[in-house]
Amino acid sequence: MKAWRWLRENAVMIVGILALLYMLTPIFIIAMFSFNDPTGRYNFEWVGFTTQYWAHPFAITELTDALMVSIRLAFFTAIGATILGTLIAIALVRYQFFGRRAANLLIVIPMATPEVVIGASLLSFFLTLDIFKLGFQTLLIAHIMFSVSFVVIVVRSRLIGFDRRLEEASADLGANAFTTFRKVTLPLIAPGVLSAALLSFALSIDDFVISNFNSGSEVTFPLYIFGANQRGIPVQVNVIATMLFALTVVAMLAVIIQQRRAEKAAAMRPEEVANKPAISIPV
Secondary structure, eight states: OHHHHHHHHTHHHHHHHHHHHHHHHHHHHHHHHTTBOOSSSOOOSOOOBOOHHHHSTTOOHHHHHHHHHHHHHHHHHHHHHHHHHHHHHHHHHHOOOTTHHHHHHHHHHHHHSOHHHHHHHHHHHHHHHOOSOTTHHHHHHHHHHHHHHHHHHHHHHHHHTOOHHHHHHHHHTTOOHHHHIIIIIHHHHHHHHHHHHHHHHHHHHHOOHHHHHHOTTOOOHHHHHHHHTTTOOOHHHHHHHHHHHHHHHHHHHHHHHHHHHHHHHHTOOHHHHHHSOOOOOOO
16 A cells, blocks of 8 residues: 555656656667677677777767768857847747737747658759759758757747846846847846757757758768668767767756756845845946
């Protein structure tokens, strides 16, 4: 009876732990096989423990080049999608204009559309216009296009819970709109913006379907893995994948810490602010 009561009280936690283990098990396997010493080309069976591939993770030139293309592509995608998506989110939350409801609907459509449809449509679009040669430029445009929706959703959720009285107080102190945005609004929504940037970076560096349609002669990290899978994936792929996952975890922890600090600052009561030394906002 006590065991059944404990099970009912902790059912949600148990299901959550099982779901988390289910999602992280493939990553643990990839990390484990990064220390494998396979005898042939295929790294599917455990043979023995070794750290030689961690000592030289970038020994394969083609793999390193593909990784650098993906990192560069993801970096510029994160910058472009974050700037564009943040501006769109601010417009959708703060302003009333003709077509606002339609814009909210159109923002969600790329998230619900299958990637194979988006990739084929973009390929037809680029070939019809015949402005850009298939390559890095078309990849960048395509990645920014499907990443903007995720940025808008993340930043908009942050803006909806934003206390507008902080901006009004800044205006009362003599700050103009740009100074208020730079000194008050942006620091408070920064965790959401940073989370959106990291999300768009992860989506870009992980994408295969859309990249496969619009890459041309460029080879990204996922495209290299797909090609190498036919002749045997080298262990260095597991090593680099583990590195990327570790960097992602560290970045997300930093975002969570910054977000908690911003939430504490936004939830500060007026009497708490009054007890603090006055800070002038430069105009």
